[in-house]
Amino acid sequence: MGYVTAGYAFAFGGLGLYALSLWWRGRRGNG
Amino acid sequence: MKLFAQRALGPVTLVLLGLTIWLGIWVTPPDAVQGNLARLLYVHPAVATVALYLSYGTATVASALYLWKRTRSMTLDRIAEAAVEVSLVFIVLTLITGSIWGRPAWGVWWVWDARLTSTAILGVLALGCLALRRANDDPVVRARRSAVFVIISAINVPIDHYSVEWWKTLHQGATVFNPGGGLKVHGSMMWTLLLSFVSFSMAFLWLLRARYRLSERQYQNTERALQEALDQRRAEVTN
Numbered sequence: 001m002g003y004v005t006a007g008y009a010f011a012f013g014g015l016g017l018y019a020l021s022l023w024w025r026g027r028r029g030n031g
Numbered sequence: 032m033k034l035f036a037q038r039a040l041g042p043v044t045l046v047l048l049g050l051t052i053w054l055g056i057w058v059t060p061p062d063a064v065q066g067n068l069a070r071l072l073y074v075h076p077a078v079a080t081v082a083l084y085l086s087y088g089t090a091t092v093a094s095a096l097y098l099w100k101r102t103r104s105m106t107l108d109r110i111a112e113a114a115v116e117v118s119l120v121f122i123v124l125t126l127i128t129g130s131i132w133g134r135p136a137w138g139v140w141w142v143w144d145a146r147l148t149s150t151a152i153l154g155v156l157a158l159g160c161l162a163l164r165r166a167n168d169d170p171v172v173r174a175r176r177s178a179v180f181v182i183i184s185a186i187n188v189p190i191d192h193y194s195v196e197w198w199k200t201l202h203q204g205a206t207v208f209n210p211g212g213g214l215k216v217h218g219s220m221m222w223t224l225l226l227s228f229v230s231f232s233m234a235f236l237w238l239l240r241a242r243y244r245l246s247e248r249q250y251q252n253t254e255r256a257l258q259e260a261l262d263q264r265r266a267e268v269t270n
Contacts, residue, residue, distance in 0.1 A: 004070045007131045008052060011074045014124045015048075015234055018117075022241045026248065 037240070044237045047230035054223040062220075071132045072220070077227040079125040079150070081235045083188055086118030087153065089239065091185040094178035108174035109250070111181060113242035115160050117235060122154040137201055145194035146202035149187060156184035170250075 055073035062069030093111035096102040129147065130140045141147065160180050167173035195204045216224055 001067050003131050003135050004056070004067055007071045007074055007128045008056065010127045010131065011078055011124050012048060012052065014120065014127070015238070018120045019238060019241065022238065022245060026241075026245050 040233070040237050040240065044230065044233040047226065047233055051223065051227045051230045054219070054226065059219050059223050065136065068132065068135055069220075071128060072216075073223050073227040075125065075128040075132055076224070077231040078121055078128060080228060081231045082118055082121030082125045083150070083153070083191055085232060085235050086114050086121055086239075087157070087185060087188055090114035090118060090181050091188075094181040097174060097178045098182070105170065105174065105250070108170075108177065109243055109246040110239075111178060112161075112164060112246055113239050115157050115177075115181060116242055117238045119154060119157040119161065120238070121235070122150060122157060125150060126154065133201075142201050144201045145198040146191065146200050149191040149194050153184070153187050153191060156180075156187060160184065 051073055055070050059070065059073070061067045062072075090111045093107045093114060097104070097107040097111065126147070129150075133142070134140050160177060163180055164173055164177050167176060194200060195202055
């Protein structure tokens with residue numbers, strides 16, 4: 001299950017981090 | 032109604048993504064051949080599909096419409112920019128999840144296989160497009176060059192798609208359908224697989240909208256700063 005956990009963590013975590021970066025860039029007022 | 036749909040997009044996407052994780056890890060049975068490893072089926076193909084077809088497809092259509100004089104608008108340029116950036120994120124996640132699946136299934140993290148290589152090239156092209164946009168200050172020149180670049184680079188999408196048929200690759204062929212059109216996956220595995228396509232597509236729409244709004248705000252800030260500078264200069268000349 002280690003590979004499965006890693007795969008899910010990267011896929012969902014990666015999207016979450018990108019969403020967070022968009023929110024942060026929006027707060028800073030730059031694209 | 033439109034406002035409700037826009038506000039509901041985020042929460043609905045989160046629920047669907049959560050449902051995909053729950054079904055993918057705890058509800059669906061292990062595969063007869065790959066065991067638990069097959070649970071990556073509910074992540075990797077959907078992420079790859081969104082990266083190649085939905086994201087890059089959106090960028091290509093928006094770029095083509097921008098280049099066409101009758102439909103040209105900066106809104107299309109901003110949609111293309113947002114789609115390329117979101118596409119890059121999905122391409123990177125495709126390569127990472129594929130690599131994580133490849134290590135136990137093939138015995139290697141990476142191989143210069145036609146499918147893997149063409150996907151990596153698409154990622155480099157998406158990065159190149161974003162770099163090209165940064166190199167131009169004139170919004171019209173930037174939009175035109177970026178649109179041409181996206182359309183030329185999109186030639187790599189069908190190459191990536193057919194790479195598993197045109198060359199002998201380690202990567203498997205079609206995941207969901209047999210060459211005759213019949214389904215390869217059944218029962219709860221099929222429903223979870225279909226759900227993963229829906230949930231990652233929704234995630235794409237949500238991220239695209241957020242990224243587009245960011246571009247719009249940046250454009251408005253630039254316009255405001257320019258107007259303020261012009262007003263200041265006019266005031267100096269008048270005084």
